[in-house]
Amino acid sequence: MAEGNIDVVAIPMLSQGHIIPFMRLCELLSSRNLNVVFVTTPRNAERLRSEQADDSRVRLLEIPMPSVPGLPDGVESTERVPNRLENFFFQAMEEMQPSMREILVRLRPSSVIVDLWPIFLPDLATELNIYIVFFAVIGAYSQSLAYSLFISLPLLHNHGDLPKVVNLPGLPKAISMRDCDLLPPFREAVKGDPDSVKALFTAFRHYDQCNMVLVNTFYEMEAEMVDHLGSTFGKPVWSIGPLVPKNATSSSSGTAENPNSSFSDSECLKWLNSREPESVVYVNFGSQIALSAHQMQEVAAGLEASGQSFLWAVKKPNDPEDMDGASFISSLPVDLQAFIQRYSGAGYRADSRGLVVLGWVPQSQILGHPATGGHVSHCGWNSTLERIGQGVPILAWPFRHDHPCEAKLLVEELGVAEEIRREEKENGVFVVKREEVERAAKLIIKGEKGKEMRRRALQLKEGAERATRQGGSSFKNLDRLALLIRSKSN
């Protein structure tokens, strides 16, 4: 590929939840005959290369991960960053600025697709006169709610006097959120000082600086909020999703097939094959959330008491970084160790009612398996889109970031989820009791409400299929996008 001939350069944040939809978008643009370059660090590139189809024409370009004192070598994705090292990680991303500048200057693409981070990227693209497409990898509903909070909180409230239920102005309909579900930067708003949230939430500058916004959703699911974002920012906002991995398998994940997991992908699927249709409660909180030992005890007891089949992917904390699976298990209370033994490792039998997998599981295949009856989920947007693609109902257990907003969309607007009741132990720290896990697991598999949620989930699945096939709303938007980018190249 001639370097002077690049249509678009895509630069996602170093996080799998962002890299995956960015790569899918790049493949779809490349299949529409655009020359696409995908920029990431060596480890992420290595993994993407191993998953890339033989005929993929998306070019992967590596930039070195800057070495920052305090950040261990090889940490190139947020999933591997312990909370206490987050600032070092973001510092490393900031230090990529010279490499990114060098790439943009050398390749001179006509367009760049930017993510929420790094914050300097739109400035750089503006300076180089490159057309800026901002790809927001979360849904339109949660973006709209976050923007409303961003604008209104410092006008209306002080961090000390936040009401228990906060109304969100400026939206197409009346929406409110519990104070405990607000992102920490919003909870710290200072009345009369917009910078009290701006300093912490600079991402919203991207909406001002970009030329257009893409949202990983489909129009029919979030039409009201897609239109709302368009009129709020006064620029095109196009839905192009759901973009989910094409042949999603395990990440890189012990077994030879899946070295990051206590079971191989095929062992997980074999176990699912032994279960009745729509009978299994699948528990997985994405790539970043690790439960406390106490919370794990409640989940374990609730799942057992429910009498339902379950597949639980347990994530060990990132801290300490060098703790292996065996040390993690031996650090747990003895009742949990015994539980894990019963449903995993030595205690596991092919006909066990539950399967506990330490590490990564092949989520999209699990969601697509006929035995899967529901997903206990943090409501990360990628998992949400994957479930919508498979018609699986949800038990919504949000933790942080956009999760509470996505949960609200799923429960209140789309009717495909039941919210798990969380009790606030202390400021922002929640616990879900075993009785609640038991209730929710029974409801989703056996209850009338579970059936109704499944019916709605299947309708959404059909909607998603219509949107992404030829002539559908997302398909047409991708065609329009390819034409637009090509017009910038001429």
Ligand SMILES: O=c1ccn([C@@H]2O[C@H](COP(=O)(O)OP(=O)(O)O[C@H]3O[C@H](CO)[C@@H](O)[C@H](O)[C@H]3O)[C@@H](O)[C@H]2O)c(=O)[nH]1
């Ligand atoms: O055992 C596992 C765990 C995860 N996954 C995959 O990993 C991705 C997880 O993505 P997501 O559900 O979005 O969770 P996070 O990685 O936690 O998501 C981050 O990124 C999302 C998109 O920006 C945000 O919505 C979330 O708030 C943020 O936590 C999905 O594709 C899953 O299929 C697996 O395949 N196997």
